[in-house]
Amino acid sequence: MARTDIARRVYNHTWKLDPIVRSLLDTDFYKLLMLQMIWGVYPKVDATFHVINRAKHIRLADEIDIGALREQLDHARTLRFSKKEMIWLAGNTFYGRKQIFMPEFLAWLEDFQLPEYEISVRDGQFELEFHGPWTHTTMWEIPALAIINELRSRVALREYGPFALDVLYARAKAKMWEKTERLRKLPNIKLSDFGTRRRHSFLWQRWCVEALKEGIGDNFTGTSNVLLAMDTDLEAVGTNAHELPMVLAALAESDQELIQAPYKVLEDWQRYYGGNLLIVLPDAFGTASFLKHAPGWLAEWTGFRPDSAPPIEGGERIIRWWQEHGKDPREKMLIFSDGLDVDTIEETYRHFEGRVRMAFGWGTNLTNDFEGCAPVPTSRLHAISLVCKVSEANGRPAVKLSDNPAKATGDEREIERYIRVFGQEARLEKPVKV
């Protein structure tokens, strides 16, 4: 006998909006860490963020209805941190430290609201921009990306009947579980979820996170998603991102200040955080240049996150740098987080095993891998390389070079100037898949 909960069914079929983002904690932990520092040190800086679809051949604005996108963005702007969320932020231990967020910062956060957005369509792409104080625009990055990605999934899913949907998720779950079984064979792996921004959907991310928790146990060390961390008693993980050196570089008054900008921001960081939060992200303007000019005190930091160089080559370069500074790499940490999947995780793990501490931040291929799962083949479930980058700070253009020229963002002439200042040693073009 088949029964239906009539009230629930009617509710499900009559609601006005199924919000994609339902909590301001549904964001990456590093946004909160960076926000506290921006609030403390750069409260007057304006920063513009904008969303960039690197997969130009995907005409997002043709796939996704702009009205539906506006509704989701508007809904996110109605959110505030709830009482329970504020209590948890104040009381939880992050990276082994209590009260990582200062009471004054939390008091300010209590009234936080996502700022306004500007949206238009050009050449089949959304031009989605956030203007205003850095303390506010920075917080759009993750919800904006998660909203666009999930809206795109929903469009694709509308094509399927109920059995096809059932099979799609059945295959995706089986695929995810196979990955889990392979990871279980790496006995000392430390792996966490970095997949919020690119996820297929919130519920799918939660499924993957809980599957990993059951599948590899304590080797699953946390999630960058603060809401999931709270709800599942996992550690919230993450440190800092490119927007910090990018804004500081944009604000530099001379080439000399420009070349110092990536270190200045790490000095700020060090005043706010310690221990395992002292992770260097070296590739904003090329890792080779960063290491060449890096001050000695950076060798005291816990580790590096080589984010756009090939993992083995990038890791080896950093190990050499530690050795040149008289450090034992076995006491240091490398965090890998760029376009990982089980193959690259296994290869990197086996290459560096015993030589350095490692952690893997697994993103898109954890939370949005439906390759080969659709009963009727479609390209619309392939994750795309969508990012939300700072493009201006106090009216000046912001630039990222990256170790991979395909990941560079910013005004062309400024990019040329940055290359002149930082050089382009060891930068290597490779296709950006995710």
Add this chain to the structure above:
Amino acid sequence: MARTDIARRVYNHTWKLDPIVRSLLDTDFYKLLMLQMIWGVYPKVDATFHVINRAKHIRLADEIDIGALREQLDHARTLRFSKKEMIWLAGNTFYGRKQIFMPEFLAWLEDFQLPEYEISVRDGQFELEFHGPWTHTTMWEIPALAIINELRSRVALREYGPFALDVLYARAKAKMWEKTERLRKLPNIKLSDFGTRRRHSFLWQRWCVEALKEGIGDNFTGTSNVLLAMDTDLEAVGTNAHELPMVLAALAESDQELIQAPYKVLEDWQRYYGGNLLIVLPDAFGTASFLKHAPGWLAEWTGFRPDSAPPIEGGERIIRWWQEHGKDPREKMLIFSDGLDVDTIEETYRHFEGRVRMAFGWGTNLTNDFEGCAPVPTSRLHAISLVCKVSEANGRPAVKLSDNPAKATGDEREIERYIRVFGQEARLEKPVKV
């Protein structure tokens, strides 16, 4: 087309236990307030609690399988306060006050586990007792009652087919919503949920609490259930209970100490709590006697909770006492909590409106009223008067007289002695329904 989530269905049909109590916060808030004081002032006192079914004609041990009861009690003993729960207890505001729980107390609570239990069957009733330190046995009251009551509901529900179950809950929801509509007509009512111990089930209590929240809005001022308060951003409410004067009375060395015991415990209370937590529960050994010997400083307290006298008569007596002590009752509060339903709430509200501040703690008839809802009539869904009372403190018998002799508990000879000491002015027998 009817679809079934096969994995979920198999999971639902193969699990070993459907736990009734899944969190140590699934208890009444007053237990935590009392526990902190017991931990602070009476850490060495032993107290025995035992479960009493006042409805002797219901042979509970014939209805409920003792093995199933053991499984549920054993499961409750596996629980610990989770990290998120500890953070919330430390960080939440209760009755407008931050850090109502001291850090030392919370550190102690982190390792808390429900102590062992003893169970046997006599005359168709369970003899369920908890022996040991008061700091531990006190915490069994609510989970033990909730477990027995829900196990009894489950037995009754097993008789029904799926449509009958659907109709049962449909009627119960409609009935509950009618009550909500009547309460909405009392514009200044302050009402909260006191129904954890007697609930039909945890899920039904949650439904009722959320229905009231939607139905009467801000006039619904909270729930005594700490877990529901946390999960639904409601206020946790409750103050203290009879076990405090009962234990202090049992420990009294003389009749003179005995008559002072109810005031001594309130002196302790006052050292721990203030404001709206200063509520007197006057009826443990008869309200008339309590008021006759009450020290003047009690007139400074916020209010009284007359718990076993008829509400209007009991309230009037306390109003007279405030007037005799030169207090304006309009600045004082009466909390009504004994066997309320919408009729008595309306009557009491209208009687006292404008003369005193009022709050209603609605219990059994909120969370366990299935009268007239069962498609096949049964008495097994009627709530029964099941209590868990302290029966001994440091080996001496504990007694409660109450304003209603039908609610008296304890050794017969001790009851006689207490009546000799406290008198029995204005005690009035009325049937105990819930």
